[in-house]
Amino acid sequence: MTLSGRDTYRDELTKIAEENDRILCLEADLGGKNHQFESQFPDRFFNMGIAEMTSIDMAAGLAEAGFIPFFSTFATFASLRSAESIKLAMGYMEKNIKIIAPYGGVSGGWFGTTHHSLEDIGVVRTFPNIKIACPYGEADTRRVIREAVLSPSPYYVRLSRNESFVSLDRDDEQATMPLVNQKGNGNLCLLSIGEQGTELCKSIQEVYPEISHVHLCYIDQESLRNSMDQLEEHGKTFLVVEEHRLAGGTASLLAILMPNNRVYSFDCGVEWPIYGGSHQETLKYLAFDYETLEEKVKNLLNEGAEVNW
Amino acid sequence: MLIDKELANNVSKTEERLETLSKKTREAIIDIAATETGCHIGGSLSVTDLLIALFEKYIGDSRNQIVLSKGHAAAALYAVLYALGIMEKNPAEGYGRSDSLLTGHPNHKIKGIPYSTGSLGHGIPYAAGWALSQKLKGSTGIGVAVCGDGELQEGLCWETFQVVQAKQIDNFLCVVDRNGGQNDGFVHHISPIDDVRARFESFGFQTVEINGHDFKEISEALLGFEASSKPFAIIANTVKGKGVPDIEGNPKAHYAKIPNRLKNKWKRSMV
Numbered sequence: 001m002t003l004s005g006r007d008t009y010r011d012e013l014t015k016i017a018e019e020n021d022r023i024l025c026l027e028a029d030l031g032g033k034n035h036q037f038e039s040q041f042p043d044r045f046f047n048m049g050i051a052e053m054t055s056i057d058m059a060a061g062l063a064e065a066g067f068i069p070f071f072s073t074f075a076t077f078a079s080l081r082s083a084e085s086i087k088l089a090m091g092y093m094e095k096n097i098k099i100i101a102p103y104g105g106v107s108g109g110w111f112g113t114t115h116h117s118l119e120d121i122g123v124v125r126t127f128p129n130i131k132i133a134c135p136y137g138e139a140d141t142r143r144v145i146r147e148a149v150l151s152p153s154p155y156y157v158r159l160s161r162n163e164s165f166v167s168l169d170r171d172d173e174q175a176t177m178p179l180v181n182q183k184g185n186g187n188l189c190l191l192s193i194g195e196q197g198t199e200l201c202k203s204i205q206e207v208y209p210e211i212s213h214v215h216l217c218y219i220d221q222e223s224l225r226n227s228m229d230q231l232e233e234h235g236k237t238f239l240v241v242e243e244h245r246l247a248g249g250t251a252s253l254l255a256i257l258m259p260n261n262r263v264y265s266f267d268c269g270v271e272w273p274i275y276g277g278s279h280q281e282t283l284k285y286l287a288f289d290y291e292t293l294e295e296k297v298k299n300l301l302n303e304g305a306e307v308n309w
Numbered sequence: 310m311l312i313d314k315e316l317a318n319n320v321s322k323t324e325e326r327l328e329t330l331s332k333k334t335r336e337a338i339i340d341i342a343a344t345e346t347g348c349h350i351g352g353s354l355s356v357t358d359l360l361i362a363l364f365e366k367y368i369g370d371s372r373n374q375i376v377l378s379k380g381h382a383a384a385a386l387y388a389v390l391y392a393l394g395i396m397e398k399n400p401a402e403g404y405g406r407s408d409s410l411l412t413g414h415p416n417h418k419i420k421g422i423p424y425s426t427g428s429l430g431h432g433i434p435y436a437a438g439w440a441l442s443q444k445l446k447g448s449t450g451i452g453v454a455v456c457g458d459g460e461l462q463e464g465l466c467w468e469t470f471q472v473v474q475a476k477q478i479d480n481f482l483c484v485v486d487r488n489g490g491q492n493d494g495f496v497h498h499i500s501p502i503d504d505v506r507a508r509f510e511s512f513g514f515q516t517v518e519i520n521g522h523d524f525k526e527i528s529e530a531l532l533g534f535e536a537s538s539k540p541f542a543i544i545a546n547t548v549k550g551k552g553v554p555d556i557e558g559n560p561k562a563h564y565a566k567i568p569n570r571l572k573n574k575w576k577r578s579m580v
Contacts, residue, residue: 024445043445044445046476048472048475048476049471049472049475051468051469051471051472053430053434053465053468054434054437054465054468054469054471054472055472057431057433057434057435057438057465057469058434058435058437058438058441058469058472059438060424060434060435060438061374061434061435061436061437061438061439061440061441061442061452062438062439062441062442062445064374064423064424064435064438064439064442065439065442065443065446066442067442067445084428084431085431088425088428088431089431089435092425093417093424093425
């Protein structure tokens with residue numbers, strides 16, 4: 001049995017904190033009761049209250065003094081409400097702050113649009129110097145947390161809500177940066193990002209094994225640039241599958257970074273999810289589901305067919 | 310009695326030195342106002358004495374950090390660093406130029422400036438975070454934020470004061486340069502904060518109100534902070550454009566670019 005992203009984060013950070021007394025854990029009233037880190041290290045745990053901007057700016061002061069502050073709150077509040085703090089403290093001044101952002105995409109389900117986050121990656125990626133990771137599954141989430149501790153760079157880690165996943169196999173413990181390959185032998189390559197996007201790509205590849213599949217864990221500008229050579233080994237046509245809007249999404253950036261390739265996007269479009277329902281039902285409402293993706297894939301595989309995205 | 314006399318002499322010498330530094334700082338600010346870009350001169354001159362007193366007292370200890378949260382008064386910060394010898398050249402030589410780090414709002418790439426500010430409010434939580442870091446280390450270091458009274462219109466300030474109170478960050482000092490002005494006019498016309506002291510106190514701060522141009526009062530307030538077991542706020546009543554009679558108290562002096570002849574006149578007229 002695997003843990004959800006946010007439970008994995010708390011567990012891994014608590015373990016690392018046993019060996020590293022510079023680690024601090026900050027929450028903004030959304031860490032829940034019986035927080036594992038708080039139970040074990042109450043002196044290094046701070047529930048800041050509902051104060052996201054203050055949390056990040058104070059984390060800058062803590063980081064300046066040599067601490068490694070991890071700040072966690074829902075993705076939309078972390079990225080949008082605090083965008084200027086992220087820009088200045090993390091992007092511009094490169095303070096060693098790690099933001100862990102569960103509730104990425106529409107994993108909030110019935111909580112509604114105020115709690116969804118389909119714009120966060122686009123916003124945070126606008127700011128240079130910040131590592132952005134969207135780990136898939138427990139093992140990769142643990143790797144990303146460990147890498148974040150060791151790296152002097154600011155981090156934005158996007159997680160889901162409660163779903164748990166088994167990470168893709170890796171040959172190398174350090175291979176999270178920048179990508180994992182699941183190789184097919186065709187011209188079409190799926191680029192999966194995040195938990196739901198990777199789930200969909202795995203399902204598609206089971207039916208269409210001739211399609212390549214590359215999972216991108218780190219999707220900030222620098223990491224994507226560093227991935228270009230490896231990506232181009234896997235096809236000429238890429239379909240990016242990402243639980244995000246098209247604007248600011250990874251496909252739009254890759255299209256610019258790979259001018260000699262065709263890059264398409266399978267994303268959550270422009271609709272606002274107005275209904276309740278589960279995570280999967282909300283994704284279905286946004287047409288981010290297996291059937292719609294399969295139709296897109298068939299169109300791309302059918303040479304000469306008109307592709308209407 | 311002998312001891313009292315010595316103390317009095319020391320206090321006198323300290324204030325004399327602060328006055329000298331203050332004069333040098335104001336002259337450099339006027340020099341900056343006479344550059345091609347000009348500067349936020351009104352708020353720079355109002356905050357000068359506060360910065361001089363704070364830097365002179367605390368900045369020699371690396372456990373302390375002072376952040377100018379009202380970053381538009383960068384000219385004052387640069388001039389203070391120059392007056393104290395931390396910056397070698399008169400900042401007017403490089404201010405605003407394409408080959409200089411002396412930007413119109415404080416630049417953290419300059420020695421002596423821990424945090425780039427300018428977008429109002431952010432320097433306060435940074436300083437609070439620094440203060441908290443010192444408590445975690447068991448250090449006696451402090452975090453000081455110097456803000457404007459107009460700046461207090463930003464919600465981020467009060468969000469931070471709430472957290473400071475909740476976490477009892479008692480080595481955090483907020484100094485409010487209350488000059489009564491902001492970009493578009495008087496604070497009391499645009500969005501009054503008349504009860505600022507009561508507001509701080511309601512957020513759990515021990516608060517004093519002083520004349521922000523009187524070094525004796527500033528010094529006593531800082532002693533109060535050091536003795537306090539609560540987060541501390543100093544409401545410093547100041548005069549926009551302080552020291553230059555032509556612009557003292559005039560909110561239109563928020564930003565100015567002056568010709569050389571005026572520079573020389575203002576320096577001669579300094580009080």
